[in-house]
Amino acid sequence: MGADKxxxxKSEIVIVGGGMAGLTAAIGLAQHGFEVVVVDMVxxxxxxxxxxxxxASALAYASCQLLKAIGVWPYMEPYAQPILEIRVSDGPSLLHLHFDNETLGDGPLGHMVExxxxxxxxxxxxxxFxxxxxxxxxKVADINRSASGVSVTLESGVCVDADLLLGIDGRGSVVRRHADLPTSSIEYKQHGIVCSVEHEHSHCGIAHERFLPSGPFAILPLTGNRSSLVWTxxxxxxxxxMNLSDRAFESEVARRIGGFLGEVKVVGGRWAYPISLQYAHSYVSDRLALIGDAAHGIHPISGQGLNLGLKDVAALIEVLVVARNVGLDIGATSVLDNYAQWRTTDNAAVYAITDGFNRLFSNDIGPIKLARDLGMAAVNEVTPLKNFFMSHARGTVGELPKLLRGESLTS
Ligand SMILES: Cc1cc2nc3c(=O)[nH]c(=O)nc-3n(C[C@H](O)[C@H](O)[C@H](O)COP(=O)(O)OP(=O)(O)OC[C@H]3O[C@@H](n4cnc5c(N)ncnc54)[C@H](O)[C@@H]3O)c2cc1C
Known part of the structure; x- marks a missing residue:
């Protein structure tokens, strides 16, 4: 490790972006024998x-399986809080949705990890590795792609030659812009304000999502008597x-949480993240593939953004391992198309669901509010529908890559 001058x-794969998806990809690929270079500007x-x-991220059950399969989980486990239940409610309405890990009988719905x-x-x-x-x-200064390979020149003058370039560089992806892949976006005119709180009573492993007129307010359990808040x-x-005094901010937070956790105290800083939906129409081009937020950034309402990125990672590793094992060029368009086809439909379904949920719940219009409350109460009573939503929360919907099923790629 360390800057190489x-x-x-020469490498097989060059990854631009060492965020959570980029580092996971690097580890998974290296574990399967690929030579990898990761570049990050930070x-x-x-x-x-x-x-x-x-x-803190709600990591779906399937994402945790991937992190276990590539040997990262033991380093995170001490900080991972199992999510045992999810309770969804519409402000103070008594009609609500309740997801419980006991129903599927297969361990926690996921884990919260900072x-x-x-x-x-x-x-x-x-x-x-x-x-x-x-x-x-x-930082990337220039990218050149040809029939035989890809060359990424960095601002320091270092040049990385590889067979395949992965753009895992987040929403503002330079790799996506270099490839000129068309992108659609929707600005929600919302921010996610994030902070952590310590509280008097246990959260009992329950994640709460409340729909308030300005947007969802999530209370997500962390290890100990602590929770992470996402206040949209x-x-x-x-x-x-963000400019409120500590005391005024804490009192606003406490008012939104209500009394069920006892006394609450904000610990650490506060952050605000702009929220938008943004997705590339195609995830691949010659010798290049996009992964994670570089391909699709979604509303955090359902805590699925990183989980989708990790699904991309697992699918791409599987596609590349299969290609290499039969002697194919890992940068070939036909190989990368397999990855794009696998992930595009699944991801598009999640953009549509999260966008629809946010529109449905981020308003206070009487008839809409009544309809959604009745809808939630109905879903709560219909077991197959409830199981469908729970499987989404666990990340086990669709044709899952083997690493997300906890299976080895050699089997
Ligand atoms: C408030 C909030 C709460 C969320 N909660 C959840 C949750 O509970 N569960 C969940 O699954 N998801 C959640 N998400 C979404 C999740 O945080 C993102 O989907 C995830 O962080 C994206 O990871 P990434 O690695 O794809 O991109 P990023 O985290 O954006 O990483 C990109 C990396 O690329 C680097 N980079 C960028 N440009 C360049 C360049 N030109 N050269 C070199 N390096 C570059 C950056 O420095 C960065 O390290 C939440 C999002 C928000 C805003």
Missing amino acids: AKTI PKGDLTAASYDGR NRHTRIALFKRLEE ENIRFLAPE EKSHLVDTI
């Missing part, structure tokens, strides 16, 4: 600093809220 580095020390990312601990765990595992080089801070708010109010 050699002029040209140094490792900053990526893992407490101030860098205040979020992103910082996930990033630290990923770096610990990354260091165990000699076939990964992590170059940071480094109209963008024009965000500066005012």
